[in-house]
Amino acid sequence: MRNITAQAASAASRPAGSDVAVEVRGVCKMYNEVEALRGIDLDFPSGKLTTLLGPSGCGKTTLLKIIAGLIPATSGEIRVNGKTVTGPGPERAFVFQDFALMPWATVMRNVAFGLELKGMGKDERQAIAAKYIAEVGLAGFENKYPHELSGGMRQRVGLARAFAVNADVLLLDEPFSAVDEQNRRKFQEDLLELVEKEKKTFIFVTHSIEEAVYCSDRIVILSRRPGRIAQIIEPEIDRSATPDAIRRDQGYLDTVEEIWQGLKRYVD
Amino acid sequence: MTYPVQANGSSRAVPPSEASFFWRKLSEHRTALWRLASVGLFFLIWEIAGRIPISFAFPTFLETLNAFVTMTLDGSFVAAYAETLQPLVIGIAVSAVIGIALGIVMGLSRFAEWLVAPVFIVLQAAPMAALIPLITFVYGIGLVSKTLAVIMLALPVIVLNGYKAVRNANPSLVAMCYSFQGNLWQRITKIIIPDASPVIFAGLRLGLAAGFIGVILAELLITPTGIGDLITYHRSVANYAEMYAAVVSIILVSTLTLAALEAFELRVLRPEKKRS
Ligand SMILES: Nc1ncnc2c1ncn2[C@@H]1O[C@H](COP(=O)(O)OP(=O)(O)O)[C@@H](O)[C@H]1O
Numbered sequence: 197m198r199n200i201t202a203q204a205a206s207a208a209s210r211p212a213g214s215d216v217a218v219e220v221r222g223v224c225k226m227y228n229e230v231e232a233l234r235g236i237d238l239d240f241p242s243g244k245l246t247t248l249l250g251p252s253g254c255g256k257t258t259l260l261k262i263i264a265g266l267i268p269a270t271s272g273e274i275r276v277n278g279k280t281v282t283g284p285g286p287e288r289a290f291v292f293q294d295f296a297l298m299p300w301a302t303v304m305r306n307v308a309f310g311l312e313l314k315g316m317g318k319d320e321r322q323a324i325a326a327k328y329i330a331e332v333g334l335a336g337f338e339n340k341y342p343h344e345l346s347g348g349m350r351q352r353v354g355l356a357r358a359f360a361v362n363a364d365v366l367l368l369d370e371p372f373s374a375v376d377e378q379n380r381r382k383f384q385e386d387l388l389e390l391v392e393k394e395k396k397t398f399i400f401v402t403h404s405i406e407e408a409v410y411c412s413d414r415i416v417i418l419s420r421r422p423g424r425i426a427q428i429i430e431p432e433i434d435r436s437a438t439p440d441a442i443r444r445d446q447g448y449l450d451t452v453e454e455i456w457q458g459l460k461r462y463v464d
Numbered sequence: 465m466t467y468p469v470q471a472n473g474s475s476r477a478v479p480p481s482e483a484s485f486f487w488r489k490l491s492e493h494r495t496a497l498w499r500l501a502s503v504g505l506f507f508l509i510w511e512i513a514g515r516i517p518i519s520f521a522f523p524t525f526l527e528t529l530n531a532f533v534t535m536t537l538d539g540s541f542v543a544a545y546a547e548t549l550q551p552l553v554i555g556i557a558v559s560a561v562i563g564i565a566l567g568i569v570m571g572l573s574r575f576a577e578w579l580v581a582p583v584f585i586v587l588q589a590a591p592m593a594a595l596i597p598l599i600t601f602v603y604g605i606g607l608v609s610k611t612l613a614v615i616m617l618a619l620p621v622i623v624l625n626g627y628k629a630v631r632n633a634n635p636s637l638v639a640m641c642y643s644f645q646g647n648l649w650q651r652i653t654k655i656i657i658p659d660a661s662p663v664i665f666a667g668l669r670l671g672l673a674a675g676f677i678g679v680i681l682a683e684l685l686i687t688p689t690g691i692g693d694l695i696t697y698h699r700s701v702a703n704y705a706e707m708y709a710a711v712v713s714i715i716l717v718s719t720l721t722l723a724a725l726e727a728f729e730l731r732v733l734r735p736e737k738k739r740s
């Protein structure tokens with residue numbers, strides 16, 4: 197495990213390297229009188245999975261939506277691949293916490309929806325969607341409607357939809373929060389496989405310490421509102437081991453414990 | 465989806481037999497049977513009430529049925545509805561187009577809401593039937609007046625439902641469409657309208673029901689034509705069975721039209737609801 201909080205601060209001031217997918221520079225966010233984020237400076241390395249971890253209400257969703265271009269920052273800026281963000285763009289795709297699936301559309305249409313909006317022809321987009329439906333493990337469910345699926349399966353549909361538009365950066369807001377514990381572990385393992393396979397930059401919000409340590413290359417810990425960066429940790433876990441071995445690994449357990457010690461002061 | 469599991473469970477507990485098969489078939493159609501039974505009970509009470517009789521102007525169910533069949537066969541219903549449905553169809557079509565469009569615009573723009581919503585809220589609360597003689601005063605006794613009567617009754621509820629539905633469109637789906645770079649037109653046609661369609665259609669159904677009231681009122685108050693004329697005429701010559709048959713035919717026609725509208729909605733806009 198490596199604590200790189202100090203290095204990150206200096207990294208923020210150096211010119212952007214090609215290995216940085218998303219740069220967050222001096223981002224503040226006010227919701228009327230409520231200060232949600234204060235002075236966030238962050239780099240998200242490309243091809244890695246970075247987690248935003250912090251107590252409920254600390255501004256994780258807010259930061260993710262600002263990166264997505266769904267809401268504007270009050271001050272500061274976001275650059276993706278060196279270009280300043282002014283709204284949603286094709287190089288980013290969002291996976292919503294509440295899935296945001298259209299209840300009147302089949303799994304196939306939901307997954308292909310990003311491509312449908314781009315004006316791609318039906319056959320072409322369905323071929324692409326079918327590939328990602330299979331990749332997230334939903335082959336055979338193409339013609340089901342969302343209400344016929346479990347919470348975990350719905351979130352896989354949301355994930356497949358984000359993969360289908362072939363964005364460089366995937367933004368996931370608590371993707372496992374509506375999934376029960378057993379399916380959650382399976383889903384985490386599947387997600388890690390997909391991260392390996394898709395070679396994309398993942399930014400992932402969670403409030404589960406174990407989940408963050410298990411999944412991430414880098415963990416950004418936010419303090420309680422107004423959200424600021426409290427700590428940046430790289431767990432450096434050997435991912436060649438089996439999932440169960442990782443969960444028993446001393447390094448893994450130590451990292452979980454250290455983060456918990458750091459976060460404890462934010463819990464009443 | 466869980467049917468087979470349940471079926472297996474019960475067949476293991478109780479060996480399947482002809483009788484249990486019969487009951488299962490029966491319970492599948494239970495709601496339909498209950499509906500039939502309640503309609504049957506209603507007709508029975510009607511028949512009894514007619515035979516007591518509670519009023520000399522109140523025919524029995526069988527007399528009414530007889531009149532209904534006669535009037536269907538001799539073509540008087542066909543002729544009457546050809547006339548009645550004209551202002552109704554035009555009025556509903558105009559109300560649907562204007563109402564849904566206005567509702568969507570009001571749902572999307574605060575300015576349009578501020579400008580238009582109060583008008584329809586007042587119109588919906590106003591006793592429209594009282595205004596029908598006023599229309600006659602301005603537009604005479606022709607098709608225009610009757611169509612206007614239909615629109616006046618049908619439009620407010622269609623507009624207000626459309627507007628509420630659009631205003632309450634699922635914000636998470638709207639954000640989803642925006643995040644995948646959907647433009648305004650795509651947002652309206654692919655997300656907001658399908659999401660709002662159950663409430664818009666509820667408005668259309670209420671509007672259609674109100675439109676039926678409007679056209680009948682117009683035919684009774686403005687000039688006796690179509691089905692309104694049938695009612696007025698048979699009342700004046702004391703053919704009460706025929707008069708009631710005409711009233712029943714209105715209920716039948718409006719119920720069937722509403723059911724057709726619902727079937728259209730399920731088929732075209734919300735296919736997922738058919739399967740649940
Ligand atoms: N649309 C909004 N209007 C006003 N306040 C908001 C809004 N969205 C979030 N907030 C506030 O901003 C803070 C951060 O919210 P959020 O980013 O959703 O936190 P998290 O995702 O970490 O739980 C919370 O205190 C919340 O109440």
Ligand SMILES: [Mg+2]
Binds near residue numbers: 256257258
């Ligand atoms: Mg959140």
